Structures are given as C-alpha cells and as structure tokens.
Amino acid sequence: MDYGIMFQEENESMKERFDLSMERIGQIISEETVPQPFRDYFVRTASFIRMMGEYLRFIESGDQKKASIEVLKEWNRKLYEDILPGHKAALGGYEKSYADPAYAAARLGEGYGRLFSYLYKEIRGDIVFVHENRMKDITILNETFIEIYNMFEDEIPEVSTVKEVLYWFVSDYTDHTVSYRVREGLDPSLSFAVDIIKNYDLNDLKYLYYFGEYISDSELKTASFLNSLPEETVRLMANTYTEGYCRGFEVMGRDLKKKGMVQIRYELGFERMVKYAIENFEALGLKIILCRAAVWTVNTNAGRKAGYYSTSPNRQYEYDHRYDEAIYLNKAFKDRKAAVLKVAYEEYKELAAAYAGPAVMETFGKEGFKPVNKPEANRLDLKQEKLAVEMSNESSRILKQYVPGDETSFTIIAFPVPEIGEDFEKIFEETIAINTLDYEKYKGIQQSIIDALDEASHVEIRGKGENRTRLTVALHPIGNRDRETNFENCVADVNIPLGEVFTSPRLTGTQGTLSVSTVYIGEFQFKNLIMTFENGMIKDYGCDNFENPEEGKALVKQMILKNHDTLPMGEFAIGTNTTAYAMAQRFGILDKLPILIVEKMGPHFAVGDTCYSWAEDSPVYNPDGKEIIARDNEVSVLRKEDVSKAYFSCHTDITIPYAELDSIETIRPDGSRVSIIEDGKFVLKGTEELNLPLSGV
Structure with missing residues (x-):
C-alpha cells in the first residue's frame, strides 16, 4: 500500500475535528481573554501550531518536493529553532522557549511551568505527525490545548486541575498512542522512511528534509561522504552488517527462514548504506521495518532511542524532559498501559510472530554531554521510580510473550560521524577495517x-x-x-x-x-x-x-x-x-x-x-x-x-x-x-x- 494513502480513511473521519481545532487555534493568537503571563504561552504555542498547519499545506500541495534545498533548510531551521541552544538560534532559542522547564517556571510559576512545558514538548511532535500524515495525533493535541485554554478564559484554574486534564488526556489516548507504537515496530506496510530511501535520489541531499527530523551539518556531511565512497566500499559496509545479522541466527541455532521482517535502526545520513542493506535483507525474503524513535512521551525511554533518528537539536532539552511521565504516572496508569500493550500485541500477533529482531547501526564521535540538573524539570518521586521499574518489567514480559527471545536475533555495528574531528575520513576507513x-x-x-x-x-x-x-x-x-x-x-x-x-x-x-x-x-x-x-x-x-x-x-x-x-x-x-x-x-x-x-x-x-x-x-x-x-x-x-x-x-x-x-x-x-x-x-x-x-x- 502507498504510505501516502495509508491514513486516508482515518484522516477523512478526523477532518472536521481537525479543521475546527485549527480554526479555533488561529483565533487564540489575536484574543486577549486570558491574562498574562499565561496569554503569552497560549499565543506562542498557538503560533507554532499554525506554522505546522502551513507546513502541512506545503507538503500536501507538492511544494515540499519542488522546493530547493535552501528553502527546506530554512523550514527545518524554523521548525527547530526554539529548542536549539541559545548560541545557535537567532531569537534566543531554548533558553527563551516554553520547551525549557526553567524558562516556563520563571514565567508561569513552577507548578504551571512543568505542566505547560510538558504539553508544549508533546505539541512539538506535530513536526513528525505532519510529515507522516497522522491527522489524529495533531487533532487530539489541538483539542487538549484548546480545552486548557478555555479553562483559563473563565478563571485561573488550580495547578492540580490542569494536571488532571493532562492525566486523562494521556490515559484516554493510550489505546491510540501506545497501540500505534506497537504497530509501527512490527508492520512493514508503514513504509514512510523506506519509501524515501527507495524512491529518491540519495545524491540530492534534499531527501534528508523529507524525514521530518532535525537536520544538522552532521547528517549532511555524513550523507555527502557516503555518496563519495566507491560502491564496493558501501556495499562492503552493508554486507558486513547484514551478514552479521544472519550469522547471529546461525550461531544461536535459530531459523531465519521462519521469519518475515527485520527492523533497521540507524541515525540519518547513512541512507546509501541502508539502501544496500534493504536490498540484502529483501533478497533473503525479509520485509523492512523502519520506524522512527518514539515521539509521544508515553512511549519514550530515558536515555535510549530505538528506531531511526537524527542528531539531537539540543541534548539538554531531551534531558530536561526525560521524566515527564511524572505528570501522569501512578498505579492506575501503569495498569492501563500494560492492558493496552497486551491488547495491541494480541491484535498484531501474526506480525509479532514473523518479527526477526533489530539490525542496529550506531554512531560515535560526538562531544561529551554535560547535563544540568534543573529543579524545575519533572522528576519521579520514590513511589513513581518503583512504578516505572514495574511498568518496564511488565512491558518486557508482554513483549517476550509475543516476540520470544529464543526465536529472534539482532546485530549491532557502529561508524563515526563528522563531529569526531578532522581525521573523520581516516577514522571511518579504519572503522571499516576493524568491522571486517x-x-x-x-x-x-x-x-x-x-x-x-x-x-x-x-x-x-x-x-x-x-x-x-x-x-x-x-x-x-x-x-x-x-x-x-x-x-x-x-x-x-x-x-x-x-x-x-x-x-x-x-x-x-x-x-x-x-x-x-x-x-x-x-x-x-x-x-x-x-x-x-x-x-x-x-x-x-x-x-x-x-x-x-x-x-x-x-x-x-x-x-x-x-x-x-x-x-x-x-x-x-x-x-x-x-x-x-x-x-x-x-x-x-x-x-x-x-x-x-x-x-x-x-x-x-x-x-x-x-x-x-x-x-x-x-x-x-x-x-x-x-x-x-x-x-x-x-x-x-x-x-x-x-x-x-x-x-x-x-x-x-x-x-x-x-x-x-x-x-x-x-x-x-x-x-x-x-x-x-x-x-x-x-x-x-x-x-x-x-x-x-x-x-x-
């Protein structure tokens, strides 16, 4: 199935709700019914959502594919500028953004700041949802944003009241957000990224901007470098990667022929190698799963990414939001998520049975990250820490029930990225030698x-x-x-x-x-x-x-x-x-x-x-x-x-x-x-x- 029409029926059913929500959000920008300092938050967030509406039209009209790389770079900058470190952004960047819980707390107070910073971080997921044509995800975020805005029009609600709205938003939509995450990790028909790699000229680096991720110099330089390598070199890299995957099944005494899909996980910029790896896996009769790293907080794992992703625009931003689940994590939510996972894996059990395991490509060479522990960021209390551990263990048990560990395998390989320094090309060459x-x-x-x-x-x-x-x-x-x-x-x-x-x-x-x-x-x-x-x-x-x-x-x-x-x-x-x-x-x-x-x-x-x-x-x-x-x-x-x-x-x-x-x-x-x-x-x-x-x- 063409990925472009994958969500056509769902999107048509959501169209009226989506249009109404976008119209209402457009009105918020010019209204003065909410007092400061909260009005500033709602106006700036509504402006971001409206910009995402403009980008959606840019994609749907076909203009994205016609645009020059300079235009795509400018759009990418606008989409990510307010979470870039201040020295990289023209308008103050992260330190002046509600995505920063310290800034949000300074403007709105610590209680409201934590909640609104979390909500804005979730709304920034629109960047992905627009690219992947996921209208429902955008709409449910819009409606929640409007619901909270309406509360502030009447009077300033208690922090606990806002928190309750967010709790029920996350809990009620878990059957959508968590279920879709299970599906995208197992279903090769969700071919958004595979289609980009297969269908576009990888020598024209415009394709990188089609993924909807932050594109830094690292991705551009890596892709350019791979394009400069002889075909036999890139094929050697891909062959080492896929042969290692097959050998893992042999060593473990498992039958790869019984499986139907492999999930490729990698960092953007390596598409030329990934394309050859796709060819190798498909020659073995395996379909390709390429899902991006989790977007919704309910599916993320602190300090760990599984899927495809790009260089982080700001590692402090990710660190500040690593425990946003503190807003909604309690025993009732833990039990609900486990129940939704169970239902989702049961629904996709045939896909799960055919899943062979991940083929992972890591990168190295980035500068060390020195995080700042901000007291304004969400954090788990002792009870929530124990619940998080229990939730992780329950999730693993459910996964292993449907994807038994003794029936799958994996492989992991690593390559340097340009940030490693002026010896990048020599280090890359020696890394290939080490891998073989x-x-x-x-x-x-x-x-x-x-x-x-x-x-x-x-x-x-x-x-x-x-x-x-x-x-x-x-x-x-x-x-x-x-x-x-x-x-x-x-x-x-x-x-x-x-x-x-x-x-x-x-x-x-x-x-x-x-x-x-x-x-x-x-x-x-x-x-x-x-x-x-x-x-x-x-x-x-x-x-x-x-x-x-x-x-x-x-x-x-x-x-x-x-x-x-x-x-x-x-x-x-x-x-x-x-x-x-x-x-x-x-x-x-x-x-x-x-x-x-x-x-x-x-x-x-x-x-x-x-x-x-x-x-x-x-x-x-x-x-x-x-x-x-x-x-x-x-x-x-x-x-x-x-x-x-x-x-x-x-x-x-x-x-x-x-x-x-x-x-x-x-x-x-x-x-x-x-x-x-x-x-x-x-x-x-x-x-x-x-x-x-x-x-x-």
Whole structure:
C-alpha cells in the first residue's frame, strides 16, 4: 500500500475535528481573554501550531518536493529553532522557549511551568505527525490545548486541575498512542522512511528534509561522504552488517527462514548504506521495518532511542524532559498501559510472530554531554521510580510473550560521524577495517583464553594507576569440560566488531570495586564511575560528573541502574580487539567511542540482565561444539518461581581500557593462578598476536 494513502480513511473521519481545532487555534493568537503571563504561552504555542498547519499545506500541495534545498533548510531551521541552544538560534532559542522547564517556571510559576512545558514538548511532535500524515495525533493535541485554554478564559484554574486534564488526556489516548507504537515496530506496510530511501535520489541531499527530523551539518556531511565512497566500499559496509545479522541466527541455532521482517535502526545520513542493506535483507525474503524513535512521551525511554533518528537539536532539552511521565504516572496508569500493550500485541500477533529482531547501526564521535540538573524539570518521586521499574518489567514480559527471545536475533555495528574531528575520513576507513577483521584468526585466539578460563573457579581483575578496580568474579562449575564451557566465543555476528569472550558470572562470591575514568552510557559520558559489588549485586556507586556527589549518584541510578535500587552483574567479558584500541589511541578518540567498540577493548562488566535473558533454556554452542552452560545466575533462575523477580529490562556494559588495567588472573580450585593479562598486555600462551597492535601505543 502507498504510505501516502495509508491514513486516508482515518484522516477523512478526523477532518472536521481537525479543521475546527485549527480554526479555533488561529483565533487564540489575536484574543486577549486570558491574562498574562499565561496569554503569552497560549499565543506562542498557538503560533507554532499554525506554522505546522502551513507546513502541512506545503507538503500536501507538492511544494515540499519542488522546493530547493535552501528553502527546506530554512523550514527545518524554523521548525527547530526554539529548542536549539541559545548560541545557535537567532531569537534566543531554548533558553527563551516554553520547551525549557526553567524558562516556563520563571514565567508561569513552577507548578504551571512543568505542566505547560510538558504539553508544549508533546505539541512539538506535530513536526513528525505532519510529515507522516497522522491527522489524529495533531487533532487530539489541538483539542487538549484548546480545552486548557478555555479553562483559563473563565478563571485561573488550580495547578492540580490542569494536571488532571493532562492525566486523562494521556490515559484516554493510550489505546491510540501506545497501540500505534506497537504497530509501527512490527508492520512493514508503514513504509514512510523506506519509501524515501527507495524512491529518491540519495545524491540530492534534499531527501534528508523529507524525514521530518532535525537536520544538522552532521547528517549532511555524513550523507555527502557516503555518496563519495566507491560502491564496493558501501556495499562492503552493508554486507558486513547484514551478514552479521544472519550469522547471529546461525550461531544461536535459530531459523531465519521462519521469519518475515527485520527492523533497521540507524541515525540519518547513512541512507546509501541502508539502501544496500534493504536490498540484502529483501533478497533473503525479509520485509523492512523502519520506524522512527518514539515521539509521544508515553512511549519514550530515558536515555535510549530505538528506531531511526537524527542528531539531537539540543541534548539538554531531551534531558530536561526525560521524566515527564511524572505528570501522569501512578498505579492506575501503569495498569492501563500494560492492558493496552497486551491488547495491541494480541491484535498484531501474526506480525509479532514473523518479527526477526533489530539490525542496529550506531554512531560515535560526538562531544561529551554535560547535563544540568534543573529543579524545575519533572522528576519521579520514590513511589513513581518503583512504578516505572514495574511498568518496564511488565512491558518486557508482554513483549517476550509475543516476540520470544529464543526465536529472534539482532546485530549491532557502529561508524563515526563528522563531529569526531578532522581525521573523520581516516577514522571511518579504519572503522571499516576493524568491522571486517579475520573471523577465523580471532576465533582461535579467543579459544585459548576460554580454555584457561574454563579451568578456573574465579577471576581476579586489577586496575593500575588511579584506577581502583579490585574485583573477584566467580564462575559456574563445569561438569564436563569436553562438552561444556562457561564463556561464549564472540566473533563477528550479533556484535560487530568481533573481539570478546563473555559469561554470566555466578553472583555468590563476585565482589569488589569496579572503577573506570570515562565511559559512554547512551548519550552520557560518565567521569570516574565507580561501583562496588557484594555477592554479585551493586552495593554502592557514584561518578564525578557534578560537584555535588549526590547528583552524580542520581545520574548513575537514572541512566545505569534504570532506577532500580540495585542490579546484579549480568556479564563478565574480556575484550580482545587490540586493533580497535590502537586506532582509538592513535587518533585520541578513546573517550568518544561507543560501548559497542569499547567493550572489545578490555575487560567489561554488564549490570542488569544476563546476555541470555528470556532465552536461558535455549542451548547455545561455541564454534568448537561446546555448550555454554553459564546462561543463568541466582537472580535470573528465579523466573522458574516468579518471573517478576528475575529480570530488570536493562543490560549496561562498563569497560576498563587496557591503559587502566594491571592484570587479569584466573584462580583454579586448587589455588593456582594463570595470568591472561599483565600490565595491560596479553601474556597467556596463544594470545601473543594480540599485543602487536599495542606495540606502537
């Protein structure tokens, strides 16, 4: 079906409501029935909505496709200018926008400011809804805006009254907003982005503005750079990506032929590679799902994006609104959302059964983000934090019921973006080389490490210099070493580039301190992150991102613990990709690499679920035929009694780079020791070749 007529029937049924709401909003701009300072908010927000009406006509008339790139750039600037940092915007930008909760609170008072800033942020979703022709989404926002405006015409309502209207707006429309999010993640007929990539000339960068995302120099430069590469190079990138996806099914013993769709997730600018990847997947009989990162707050996840997206116009804006759900999150809403999710997945269960899993492309190279904690921003109280955790766990259980983890796979690959600096093209070239390292060579080297680890009951990891890591990791007992192993030999399949051996450690006996000077977790660069473990569970934590240690602790809890009070160590791994590490050191970009690459550059530890969560009962085998038995730990095994106690819906990797590493030693049951790494260098027999890239570092 043509995406352009996908919503024709729904839009026709909404047309009268839409037209009436737009007419009423146009009147608000010139009315003086609401007193200041609230009138300013309503007028400015109504003006934004009217501008979106103008842009809708621009698209529907066909003028968008006829327009020059200069015209499209100007429209993009107008759509996003009021959330750009002030120094990037002509009219003051974010710091003078009601999208900024600090500005909104200063103008309207803290109670009203939080609510109205949230509402304006939701209304800014019109940019996407206009591009995707989603008339219902625009209309329900318009009507809610008008309802609140009408309240202020009579008298100034209490903050609690406005909050109640917003609560029922979110709750009542959950069956639309949440259900559509489920559908767009599973239904290849929603082909808005696929149509752009397939049908437009990717050498004409106008196409980037058709997505409805903020288009920065990064997207334009990335797309131009990919267009300059030889076809065989871009096809190699796409082939590595799609072959890794297929190999993941093979390694996990799952049948890709039983599946019908794959979801591609990426950052705009890489369309030329994505186009070749689409061709590869379609040749395998897979239809393509390309849904953008969530727009409605009810579907977002703090610090995490799933879908396609562009460079953030303002990361502080996203940070300020990460907990807007505080406005409506209570037990009744949690239960309603779970019920809507269940109904939605039941409606789309045939699509869910055919879903093969995501193929993810990450980027790296952006400057580190230093967030400001604004007291005016919405935040969860302790009760809401627990409800958010429960809601996340319930959502995961529903998802796994319809998309079982032991029937799907995934792959992840990463490439640099131009912000990484003047060596961008050289770094890009070396990243391609890193992503295509010799599978067979690393498989053999890593097997030497696994053989030594399988003789051990514990592993000790020590940092050097200012790194305070002192960890003992307990391993599962192996009954038959000829047929069983603790560690998976990870080469280039689901995680590209290759280069690690990993296990789910035994929690009892796993203890000590984990320290790292800098690490990226999602959008955030943590400074001097530290965690202590007791019997495999996080006991304490902190970081130096803020002068106030409590703010640092809160950031760790939000972004790493995902608001849990504690998490288990779900993974211990040893990275072997010294080639990637040498590249990072040579270009001075270690602090800009994503965890996907960094985790291959030293020992790493994941907190949260194990690597085998929701699929622990499915056998997994290494290339040598041995079964990996360490798929459970003392927490995940609780699924057999109460599944709600077994999973945390998160898995976050933290790596110690070789430069901060003193030693990794195995401890056998008889107390004897075997060194794998000493002074940051591999010393175990069979691993000597891994030191060659380090010789010049």
